[in-house]
Amino acid sequence: MSKAFLDLPEADNMTNSGSVAQMSKANEDLQIPRLYIAITALIQGITLAYLYQSVEQQVWPGTNLTWLIALVTFFIGFPSLFLLIASRHDYQGIIKGLLPFSVLISALGAYIGDQQSAFPDLDSTLFVFTLASLIACFKAIMYIKLIVNKQAIHYESLFLASWRNAVIFIVTVIFTSVFFGILHLGAALFDLLGIELFTLLLREEWFWLPSLTFAAAFSIHIFRKIGYLADNISTILQTLLKFLLPLLIFISIGFLLTLPFTGLDNLWKTRSGSFLLLWLITLSLFFVNAIYHKGNDNKPYHFVLHRFILVGVAILPVYSAISLYGILSRVAQYGFTPDRLWALSVWFILSCFVLGYLFGIIRLRDNWLIIQSKVNVVMGLVVLAFVLLVNSPVLNFKAISSYSQMARYYNGDVSIEDLDLRYFSRELGKPGYIAMQQLKSEITDAHPEIVANIDKQYRYVQQSIHRKHNKNIGKHTADITATYWPNEQAFDRDLITYLADDENYNSNRVSEEFRLAIDLNQDNKAEMLTIIDRGGYFQGRIWTKTDTGWNSKMIRLHVPKNRNFQYSLDNTEIQLIEPPYKILNLNGIRIDVNDINAEIPQTEHP
Structure with a gap:
């Protein structure tokens, strides 16, 4: 150009x-x-x-x-x-x-x-x-x-x-x-x-x-x-943005022109369509304001390119409307969360900007920068008020989200078994805790296992805080006591000693550990199982004693959502279920079709 x-x-403008x-x-x-x-x-x-x-x-x-x-x-x-x-x-x-x-x-x-x-x-x-x-x-x-x-x-x-x-x-x-x-x-x-x-x-x-x-x-x-250097740096950055703004507007207009032919389905399939559109609006506003900041006295482009950019600014409300549709669709399906409330808040602020600019373009056309300046001054105060309110009781996103998620449960949109207890304890802070305590008081008799699982989720949080604090001050976390079934005497004493001394086994801290002695193959000899609970993620091993020591193999372990392993172990009779299909053995090649939902490892090719 x-x-x-x-x-x-010109370069000779430098001091x-x-x-x-x-x-x-x-x-x-x-x-x-x-x-x-x-x-x-x-x-x-x-x-x-x-x-x-x-x-x-x-x-x-x-x-x-x-x-x-x-x-x-x-x-x-x-x-x-x-x-x-x-x-x-x-x-x-x-x-x-x-x-x-x-x-x-x-x-x-x-x-x-x-x-x-x-x-x-x-x-x-x-x-x-x-x-x-x-x-x-x-x-x-x-x-x-x-x-x-x-x-x-x-x-x-x-x-x-x-x-x-x-x-x-x-x-x-x-x-x-x-x-x-x-x-x-x-x-x-x-x-x-x-x-x-x-x-x-x-x-x-x-x-x-x-x-x-x-x-x-x-x-x-x-x-x-040497503040003048800061001004010079900003001038250099604004000069670079002069080249980038036309490119950004070209992409914005081109994308909008292709939407009628491609539809919005591809945009929503990305699961980040609204996020990308909000970024497009944000960058467009940032570039425009970085360049057009001197009112109508500022003529950074030829009038043809200026009109092209004017069109790009005028179409931004269309992107605002599309992004709102995407955000509200997710809210209608899954309720409010802090992330979605942030998205709506950002959308609202950006929409105020683009609608104000559109009003200026419609009313004053090339002189729209007069209204742009007024919009920016007022919206600066709006942004200031928002970032203050969002950290106050007035706009507590976690409280709003907690109320929204519990409303979905009370309205029957989600069952008690599908309620995400982990999300309340890990993401919603004090409002989530208050909601869970209220829920516990309502379902104590009807769903005692859910009550136990709520308590366990908050124990996870407390244990995580305790471990992080001890790590920060250089202290070692105390060993976690294992739970034995049916009792400690039934579990192999040599294996207990081995596990206590095994540095690899004890290197990763766990929330809870279960040690089960149970006869799985009905040979009148109990197998030794260890199941560790890493904050809701379970890992299991079966141990066998050989001439060289103890060996272990990972076992499949599936704990359904909102089920409590400790509660089930204490209150439910253990059942041994025969697999429907025998395991096929071809000279050491094993074919097991019992778990049809298991993930099949893919062979890597060079």
Whole structure:
């Protein structure tokens, strides 16, 4: 494409060395004094080190997830955001604006901690909370900075601030990560030399955590000082996006034109059709806003290509409607889950954008960028409100999902035997636990095995938390006591000793273990079976004693959904069922057609 067609900026627009020095000096004079930066980083580092140690030593607030998440959120967020946007002339106003926002984020962290304190799927929950908090922080600091300095809130100023803050944040994370890696490298090198003093110092939380906060604080200071480089980086990225946007619009229009001939069935067969369409809308909006951010004064393309892109923006509501159909179809079949609620939320936000843009195109055509700017400013506040509410009781996706799944059971859409107890215990946190306790009180007499299985699912969660905690603090998990049937005396004593000493057998921790002595082939001699329960996944072995020791073979084991092995073992009479077909033996070649549902191994070909 020619320069005239894309209207790319000239290279001589770059700043010269004299202006660079002046801008660096001016930016440094605007920032708060370095002494204040050092004090802020020191307080932040010491506090985070104490919070880290409280988890290691199991003292408050490390023993209370509600307070722990709230305090960690505050002492990571408030100092970092303050250093990112505060200047000499407005730091007092920034503190007044940031403080209530940081307290609000910390309160939401406390709510998340309370919801997950007893039965957490903590990794995914903290990831969602962290991501939502990052988005909220990036949105909030732009508005706080403009309001404190009594500047007009328009899209161009928000755009410049968002790109600059994003670049500074990313390079600060990279710099701090490299710094952390160097500390670990130093500890390893001193360890090789046998100098334990420096090794222990570099690995001590009281040293490396304050060191990281100092590194992060002064990297923010440095990168703010050369903020013009962040602007140049964003300009380079926007220039690259100018080439990519026409390609993306071409794919978008081409895909839509082929849909009437192919239909939607192929799209739904992927089981990720709505997800892909939402990504297409997201990328289109991101590219368009990265390029068209200066209102009607911005003419990045030739008018022919501009009209082509205009068409691509105008058809985005069609993709929004198709993706909604796909999401609602899954909801109608299987009810709400946190993933589907996230999909609906993302769809709603993206649809507000594309419908606002479509309204601007219909009303103003080529001048639609006037409405685009207004839509972006308003939707920025909507996104900020959403990422805050989604971590609050107002939009608790796990509570909504738990209510939806139980409603399907009460309405008869799913039977008690098919209710996914594992999903409630592993994915729905405290709301799932409350729903299961209510269900237990209703089915205690009618379905005692289901009640036992509910209790067992939550024991799995507790055991998983206990093992993970012990692993983090360097402790070994206590051995799990095996359950014997019919009793321990019937099980071979030599095999008990062998299993206790077998490192391979004990290398993988299990939730429960069952040891059965039962005569399977009716030869008046009991076979020894071991069945291990790995959080709901069962593995079985049959053991035989040879001249060289004990050997084992894997056995097929099928536990139907919502069946409890321990309950069945205690309350059900064991039955031995003859296989309907004899096993065919051809000089060592065995043909067994009894389990027709067993997976047939495939021969690999070169």
